[in-house]
Amino acid sequence: MAQRIDGKLISEQVRAEIAAETAAWVEKTGVRPGLAVVIVGSDPASCVYVRNKERACAQVDFYSEKYELPEETTQEELLALVDRLNHDDHIHGILVQSPLPRHLNEEEVVLAIDPNKDVDAFHPYNVGKIMIGNHAFLPCTPAGVMELLRRSDIDVTGKECVIVGRSNIVGKPMAMLLLQANGTVTICHSRTKDLAAVCRRADILVCAIGKPKFFTADMVKQGAVVIDVGINRGADGKLCGDVDFDAVEPIASYITPVPGGVGPMTITMLLRNTLTAAQSAYQNR
Numbered sequence: 001m002a003q004r005i006d007g008k009l010i011s012e013q014v015r016a017e018i019a020a021e022t023a024a025w026v027e028k029t030g031v032r033p034g035l036a037v038v039i040v041g042s043d044p045a046s047c048v049y050v051r052n053k054e055r056a057c058a059q060v061d062f063y064s065e066k067y068e069l070p071e072e073t074t075q076e077e078l079l080a081l082v083d084r085l086n087h088d089d090h091i092h093g094i095l096v097q098s099p100l101p102r103h104l105n106e107e108e109v110v111l112a113i114d115p116n117k118d119v120d121a122f123h124p125y126n127v128g129k130i131m132i133g134n135h136a137f138l139p140c141t142p143a144g145v146m147e148l149l150r151r152s153d154i155d156v157t158g159k160e161c162v163i164v165g166r167s168n169i170v171g172k173p174m175a176m177l178l179l180q181a182n183g184t185v186t187i188c189h190s191r192t193k194d195l196a197a198v199c200r201r202a203d204i205l206v207c208a209i210g211k212p213k214f215f216t217a218d219m220v221k222q223g224a225v226v227i228d229v230g231i232n233r234g235a236d237g238k239l240c241g242d243v244d245f246d247a248v249e250p251i252a253s254y255i256t257p258v259p260g261g262v263g264p265m266t267i268t269m270l271l272r273n274t275l276t277a278a279q280s281a282y283q284n285r
C-alpha cells in the first residue's frame with residue numbers, strides 16, 4: 001500500500017517556514033513582501049483561487065492588494081494597472097488571475113508584467129531562465145511537486161520520470177525541473193502512442209491532463225511514485241484527481257491524494273516566489 005504524500009501538512013510546514021523567514025526579514029529591513037492579485041470578471045473558480053491567495057498572504061503576514069475589475073475592463077485599462085503595479089515599491093509580486101475574459105489578450109498582459117515581479121513565472125524571460133537552469137522564480141505547481149518529492153525523501157536522480165500533459169503551466173516546466181533533478185524524462189500528451197505502456201515504465205509518474213480517474217492500475221508500475229496534479233469533478237460531483245486513487249494506491253509506493261496533495265502546494269510556492277521577489281528587489285535597490 002502506497003504511502004500518502006500529505007500535501008496539506010507539508011504545505012503548512014513550508015508556510016510556517018516562510019512566515020518565520022518573513023518575520024526575520026521584515027525585522028531586519030522594514031520591508032513587508034507585497035503581492036497584488038488582479039481578477040477581471042467573476043469566474044467562480046477564479047474568485048475562490050483569489051480569496052485563497054489573499055488568505056495565504058495574511059497567514060504569512062505579507063502585504064496584499066486585490067483588484068477586482070469588471071468583466072468589461074479594456075486591455076488598455078488592464079495594462080495601465082499592470083504598469084502602475086510594476087512601478088509600485090510596495091508590490092513585489094503581480095499575479096493576474098487566468099482565465100481572462102475572451103476580449104482580453106492574455107499574452108500581452110503576461111509580457112507587460114515586470115519579469116522581476118512575475119511570481120507566476122509565466123513571462124517568457126522567466127520561462128527561458130528555467131530552460132537554462134538559472135531561474136529566479138519557478139512556476140508554482142511544478143515547484144510544489146518538487147518540494148513534495150524533496151520533503152518525502154524521494155530522490156529523482158536516474159529515475160524514469162513520465163509526465164502526462166504538456167501545458168506551459170504544468171507539464172513542460174515539470175519536465176524541466178525533473179530533468180534538472182537528474183531524472184530521465186519523457187513527456188506524453190494526447191497523441192502519444194500506447195500511453196499505458198509508456199506510463200508503466202515510470203518510476204515517477206506525474207499525471208496532469210484534467211481527466212477524472214483516467215490513470216488506472218494497469219498504467220502504473222509496482223512501486224512507482226504517483227503524483228496527481230489533476231483537479232476534476234467526478235461523476236459523483238466530488239473533487240477528484242486524474243488518477244483512479246483507490247485502484248492505484250495498492251500498487252504505488254507513494255501517491256498524492258486529491259484534494260490535499262499537490263493543490264495546497266501551489267499557493268505556498270506563490271508565497272515563496274513573492275518573498276524571493278521582495279528579497280531580490282531589496283538587494284538590487
Ligand code: NDP
Pocket residue numbers: 141164165166167168169170171188189190191192195208209210211229230231232262263264266
Ligand atoms: P491543459 O488542458 O492546459 O493541458 C492538458 C494536457 O493534457 C495537454 O497537454 C493534453 O495533450 C494532455 N491530455 C489531455 N487528454 C489526454 C489524454 N487522454 N491522454 C494523454 N494526454 C492528454 O491542462 P493544465 O496543464 O492546465 O492542467 C492539467 C490538470 O491539472 C487540470 O485538471 C487542472 O485543473 C490541474 N491543475 C492543478 C493545479 C494545482 O494547483 N494542483 C494547477 C494547475 C492545473 P495535448 O497537448 O496533446 O492536447
